[in-house]
Amino acid sequence: QVQLVESGGGLVQAGGSLRLSCTASGRTFSSYSMGWFRQAPGKEREIIAAISRSGSNTYYTDSVKGRFTISRDNAKNTVYLQMNSLKSEDTAVYFCAARTSTYYSTTPQAYYFWGQGTQVTVSS
Numbered sequence: 177q178v179q180l181v182e183s184g185g186g187l188v189q190a191g192g193s194l195r196l197s198c199t200a201s202g203r204t205f206s207s208y209s210m211g212w213f214r215q216a217p218g219k220e221r222e223i224i225a226a227i228s229r230s231g232s233n234t235y236y237t238d239s240v241k242g243r244f245t246i247s248r249d250n251a252k253n254t255v256y257l258q259m260n261s262l263k264s265e266d267t268a269v270y271f272c273a274a275r276t277s278t279y280y281s282t283t284p285q286a287y288y289f290w291g292q293g294t295q296v297t298v299s300s
Contacts, residue, residue, distance in 0.1 A: 178202035178289050180272050185294030188262055192298075196257040198272030198291055205253040206230075209280040211287055212246060212257045214268035214296075221271070225257060226280035235280055239265075264300040269293040 184196040196212070211226040225246035226235040234246055245258040255272060273287035281287065 178205070178208065178274055180274060180289055180291035182270065182272050182291040182294040185270060185296045187297045187299065190262060190264055190298055190300045192262050193258070193260045194262065194296060196259065196270055196272075196294060196296075198255045198257075200253045200255075200274065206250040207276055208274040208289075209277050210246075210248060210255045211273045211275075211280055211282075212255075213271045213273060213284060214266075215271070215293075216268040219268075221284050223282045223284070224270070226282060227255065228280055229278050233280070235282060237282075259296070262296075262298045264298050266296060267298050268296060270296050 179201045180198055182198045188194055209228050212224045213221050214224050215221040227246045231248045243261045248255040271293045272291045274289040275287045
């Protein structure tokens with residue numbers, strides 16, 4: 177089992193930045209590949225970014241490429257999502273998720289553990 181806790185969400189103006197953190201407790205963090213997802217009201221949960229266990233491989237959905245950066249610090253049991261040039265359409269609840277695999281997945285169903293989510297609101 178692993179418990180995930182997100183932090184860093186909030187209200188920001190369009191064009192601004194936020195950094196989300198997701199800290200894990202329980203089993204060895206480096207055993208998990210990680211993903212960041214978001215869900216806006218009335219929409220399905222979608223993948224934003226993902227990272228392999230070692231951090232050597234990453235994935236970004238097209239809408240955030242060049243603006244968001246996923247990274248991890250296995251010594252701190254934490255995965256980060258640096259979000260720059262935020263847009264109003266980035267407004268959503270952001271979730272981190274973990275799966276016990278070397279490789280990440282882009283589908284929510286492939287992840288076994290989820291955080292409670294953190295709200296990101298971008299005002300235009």
